[in-house]
Amino acid sequence: MYALREAIAAFRRAPVLTGLASAMVGLALYVVGLFGLATYNLQLALSSIEERVEVAVYLRDDARQSEIDLLLTELAAIPEVRSVRFISKRDALERARVELPEFGALFTDLEVNPLPQSLEVELRPGSRSPDIVQRVSEAALLYPFVEDARYGREWVDKLFTLRRIGAATTAVLGSAFALVAALIIGTALRIAIFARREEIYVMRLVGATNGFIRRPFLLEGAMAGLLGGAIAWALTYATYRGVYTYLFEVAWMPDSWVALALGAGCLFGAFSSLLAIRRHLEDL
Amino acid sequence: MIKLTNVSREYPKRGYALRDVSFHLKKGEFAFLTGHSGSGKSTTMRLVHMSDRPTKGEVRVTGFSSEKVTQRHIWKVRRRVGFVFQDFRLLPGRTAQENVAFVLEVTGTPRAAITSRAQRLLSQVGLSTMAGAYVNELSGGEQQRVAIARALANDPLVLLADEPTGNLDDRATRGVLDLFWDINAKGMAVLMATHDLELVRRYPHARVFELDHGELVFDSAEG
Numbered sequence: 001m002y003a004l005r006e007a008i009a010a011f012r013r014a015p016v017l018t019g020l021a022s023a024m025v026g027l028a029l030y031v032v033g034l035f036g037l038a039t040y041n042l043q044l045a046l047s048s049i050e051e052r053v054e055v056a057v058y059l060r061d062d063a064r065q066s067e068i069d070l071l072l073t074e075l076a077a078i079p080e081v082r083s084v085r086f087i088s089k090r091d092a093l094e095r096a097r098v099e100l101p102e103f104g105a106l107f108t109d110l111e112v113n114p115l116p117q118s119l120e121v122e123l124r125p126g127s128r129s130p131d132i133v134q135r136v137s138e139a140a141l142l143y144p145f146v147e148d149a150r151y152g153r154e155w156v157d158k159l160f161t162l163r164r165i166g167a168a169t170t171a172v173l174g175s176a177f178a179l180v181a182a183l184i185i186g187t188a189l190r191i192a193i194f195a196r197r198e199e200i201y202v203m204r205l206v207g208a209t210n211g212f213i214r215r216p217f218l219l220e221g222a223m224a225g226l227l228g229g230a231i232a233w234a235l236t237y238a239t240y241r242g243v244y245t246y247l248f249e250v251a252w253m254p255d256s257w258v259a260l261a262l263g264a265g266c267l268f269g270a271f272s273s274l275l276a277i278r279r280h281l282e283d284l
Numbered sequence: 285m286i287k288l289t290n291v292s293r294e295y296p297k298r299g300y301a302l303r304d305v306s307f308h309l310k311k312g313e314f315a316f317l318t319g320h321s322g323s324g325k326s327t328t329m330r331l332v333h334m335s336d337r338p339t340k341g342e343v344r345v346t347g348f349s350s351e352k353v354t355q356r357h358i359w360k361v362r363r364r365v366g367f368v369f370q371d372f373r374l375l376p377g378r379t380a381q382e383n384v385a386f387v388l389e390v391t392g393t394p395r396a397a398i399t400s401r402a403q404r405l406l407s408q409v410g411l412s413t414m415a416g417a418y419v420n421e422l423s424g425g426e427q428q429r430v431a432i433a434r435a436l437a438n439d440p441l442v443l444l445a446d447e448p449t450g451n452l453d454d455r456a457t458r459g460v461l462d463l464f465w466d467i468n469a470k471g472m473a474v475l476m477a478t479h480d481l482e483l484v485r486r487y488p489h490a491r492v493f494e495l496d497h498g499e500l501v502f503d504s505a506e507g
Contacts, residue, residue: 013377199375199386207362207438208390282355 003215010196010220017192018224024188025228026235028181029265033236035177036261039170040253046163053128053159055121055137055151061089063117063145071143072119078136080127085120089113116147130156185228185268189221190276200280210281217273225269229262285311285442285473286332291341293327293498301327302498304341309475309491311441314468316484317477319495325477328495329446332475334361346441363391366435370447372427374419380406380430381415387437405433409463425456432463443467445476449483457483 010018057075059068068086076084087095092115097107121136133156137149193200203213243250286309293302302324309315317325330336331343334350343350346364353361374383384402393401406415409429419427428448435443445464449457461483468474478484484492494502 198373202373202375202386202434203390204359205362205367205373206387206391206434207359209359210356212390212392 003219006216006220010216014192014195017195018220021188021192022224022227022231025185025224025265025269026231028184029228029232029261030235032174032177032181033232033261034239035174036253036257037236037240037250039174040257041250042166044251046159046166047125049159050128050163051125053123053133053151053156055123055133055140055149057119057121057137057140057149058116058147059118060145060147061116067143067145068117068119071140071146075119075121075136075140078139080123080132081121081136082124083122085122087118087120089115089117092116092118128156130160182268182272185225185265186272186275189224189269189272192220192224193217193273193276193280197280200277204281213281214274214277217277218270221269221271221273221276222266223269225265225267225272226262228269229265232265233258233262285309285313285346286475287342287344288328288331289342289344291331291338291343293324293331293336294339300498302331302338302495305495305498305500306341307493307500307503309442309473311473312468312471313491314465314474314487314489315476315491315493316487317475317493317495318479318481318484321479322497323495324498325479325495326446327498329367329444329475329477332442333365333367333444334358363438364441366432366438366440366443368428368431368435368443368445368448370450372419372424372431372451374427374430374434376420377418379416379418380411380422380426380433383419383430384433384437387434391438401437402433405436406430408436409433410459423456424452425459428452428456428460429463432460432467436467440472442473442475445474447478448476449478449480461487 057071059071072084072086075081090113093107093110093113096115097104100107119140121140123132123136130153133151134153137151140146140149200213237252240250240252287307289306291302291305292300294300305324305328317328319325327336331338331350332345334343334345334348334353337350345361348361348364375386378386381399381402384405385398388398388401389395403412403415406412409432411426411429411433414422414426419430422430428451431448432443443464449460452460464474464476465487484490492502492504493500
């Protein structure tokens with residue numbers, strides 16, 4: 001109770017200093033927030049491209065329906081496969097007419113449908129890597145009535161290279177941003193605690209226990225972290241709205257990310273305070 | 285109450301600040317610790333307060349030994365020893381009463397009792413009418429009285445004062461010394477470090493320890 005009262009009183013007694021500390025925490029986390037927003041949207045973009053990764057298994061015209069059904073069942077049984085759809089020659093032509101209207105006349109005048117019947121194999125999310133796609137297409141090619149199996153090898157490879165670069169960039173830049181934010185938050189709280197070193201000194205002088213001294217600072221750090229997190233959230237949201245309204249369509253981060261960032265700010269604030277106060281507890 | 289047995293304090297660069305000092309201040313005694321600047325007075329006070337540890341020998345304060353008490357349990361010693369500084373070390377931006385109440389609060393005095401106890405302590409040092417004044421509005425002598433009230437907040441067994449009159453004029457000095465004698469008359473041991481021999485001579489009944497270059501060269505109890 002004393003700890004909470006003191007933590008609130010500290011905000012009231014030195015509003016400029018604690019306000020500045022929270023603002024510094026807020027700005028540091030804002031950079032992390034912007035990075036999170038960019039990462040999330042990049043991930044969404046890559047995922048939407050990735051969703052198009054599928055294996056097209058072209059079948060010979062003389063393939064029997066029982067053979068096709070068997071292959072369909074076999075492919076559907078592969079754990080990484082989400083669904084397998086049969087496209088008849090007629091369906092393929094119909095689709096070509098819709099998707100390629102510029103060749104409409106050509107498709108209308110046909111005497112024989114040249115398009116093959118096929119199976120479209122859709123993979124589960126997270127199972128669209130080049131090796132899995134290749135494995136599924138090779139499994140299909142084992143059947144003699146399969147003419148070909150294609151998955152756009154080149155662009156799948158490129159997509160996954162892009163994904164790996166994205167993941168590495170996220171890890172490296174994210175860690176760097178988090179580290180810089182951590183240093184700024186740590187420094188801001190150190191300054192706030194340094195300003196109150198006399199108070200800590202007096203507490204030690206008169207026999208307050210270390211735990212008793214630590215608690216209000218711990219809470220104060222957590223509050224500064226939370227307040228900074230809230231500032232960062234507000235700034236990031238304002239930026240998101242600005243970009244969405246005036247530049248291009250972007251998605252807002254999931255609530256779990258926001259909650260995680262606020263929780264992390266709060267915990268990190270408390271942890272930084274704990275580290276900063278340790279030195280002062282050894283002073284006397 | 286305070287017992288130093290063959291105490292030495294050596295610093296890596298400075299060398300010996302205290303060398304083989306022994307004395308015993310009993311319950312209810314009043315003693316001056318004198319000596320020139322750099323003679324080891326402040327080092328002795330820090331050792332008695334256990335904010336520093338001897339490199340040799342043992343310091344015993346109110347039953348706690350420097351050889352046994354850990355940093356984690358140092359608060360137990362501090363609650364039995366009041367400390368007054370030359371520069372007061374009060375918390376600025378707080379009133380006289382808040383400075384005293386702060387100590388009571390951080391050492392676990394029930395909240396309901398804090399205000400009345402802080403007022404009683406301030407009236408004990410003659411500052412009952414100044415309780416609501418901010419410490420930076422008070423004179424040096426008044427600030428030192430607040431510091432003394434703060435030092436008494438835990439009902440200590442010993443009062444340590446390191447050059448408490450160093451920043452005060454003659455009148456305020458006399459007031460602070462009278463207050464120390466009043467406190468001592470109630471049974472509390474008082475050890476006051478000062479370089480002011482004129483002041484020491486004014487109180488011939490007090491015990492006097494004199495330090496010179498880190499060595500105890502005079503103890504009035506031993507003649």
